[in-house]
Amino acid sequence: MDGTLDHVMLRVENLDESLEWYQEHLDYEEKDRHDGDGFTIVYLGPEEMHEEGAMLELTHNEGESDLEVGDAWGHIAVRVPEGELEDYYDQLMDEGVDDYRDPESCGGRYAFVKDPDGHEVEIVQRDPEEGALWSLDHTMIRVEDADDALGFWTRKFEYEHAGRWESDTFANYFMKPEDAAPEAMSVELTYNYDGRSYDMGDAWGHLCVRVDDLGDDWDQLMVREADEYRDPESNDDMYAFTKDQDGHEIELLERDPDADSLFPF
Incomplete structure (x- = not known):
């Protein structure tokens, strides 16, 4: 089993505000929506999404407020063309996005902004052939044991290393399916050497x-x-969930390419 990463889900307090932010600043479009009993789910992504590209899922639960981002979750990363990081960051600043971590503070290699709920959005530079503008590049989660985390994705999902970066205090490991398209999203496992919990x-x-x-x-x-x-049985055989060694939830979903909706409901 080596399924591609389909989407990443974030909870938001004000769905309209969040949709406006992603649509205005990242040019995302609404791919599909499900209105349930007390909640709404919206899939978003660039207009020209690759078939193996990942979507962003925003979930809003009625009456839910004061959401805590926590520190086990890191960020999503979106792509801009190589050599144009500062131009796109300046564009976001001109549009009124909060100045969180500019390119200069990140060595000119990447930058960060935040969405209305405080979710961090990294901006990374990629070859234009590796995915549409603003498409999801990776999702970062923090793990307490690098060996356990790497073993989980390797053994359970048959993922392989797509890259790594190690410093004096932490390491980043990027995992994705073998032979995944360049446009596919990866999961970034961040391990801090100081033994902290999250x-x-x-x-x-x-x-x-x-x-x-x-x-x-x-x-x-x-x-x-x-x-x-x-x-699957507890979810009417529409989807299922497991958890990794740190408690991060991982959904399994089978899509019907001929279905009218992206949702299995």
Whole structure:
């Protein structure tokens, strides 16, 4: 099982405000929406999304406020063309986005802004052939044991290293399926050497892996001793959830390419 990363879910307090932010500043468009009993889910992404590109899922629960981002969740990263980081950062500043970490403070290699709920959005430079402008490049989560985290993604999901960066105090490991398209999103595992622990918070939702056969792939996860958090049967065989060693939720979802909706409801 080596399913590609389908989306990353973040919870937001004001859905209209969040939608406006991503649509105005990142040129995202609404791909699909589901209005449930007391909640709304919206899929977003660039207009020219690659078939293996990942979407952003914004979830709003009625009456929910004071969401805590926590520090186990790091950020999402979006792509701009190589050599144009400062231009696009200046564009965001001109549009009124908060100045969080500018390119100069990040050595000219990347930059960070925040969305209305305080979710960090990294801006990274990529070859234009590696994904549409503002497309999702990676999602960063923090882990308490690098060996356990790497083993989880390697053994459970058959992911492989797509890159790594190690410093004196921390290391970043990028994981994605073998032979994944350059446009596909990766998961960045950040390990700090000081042995700290993390708070998950409630504004961070989950990662989603798109699989070929939900039942078969779930059974394979169980053979590999993954956490049986929410099995397919408990979700009417539409999706399922496991958790990694740190408690990060990972959804499994099987999509019907001919369906009218992106949602399995």
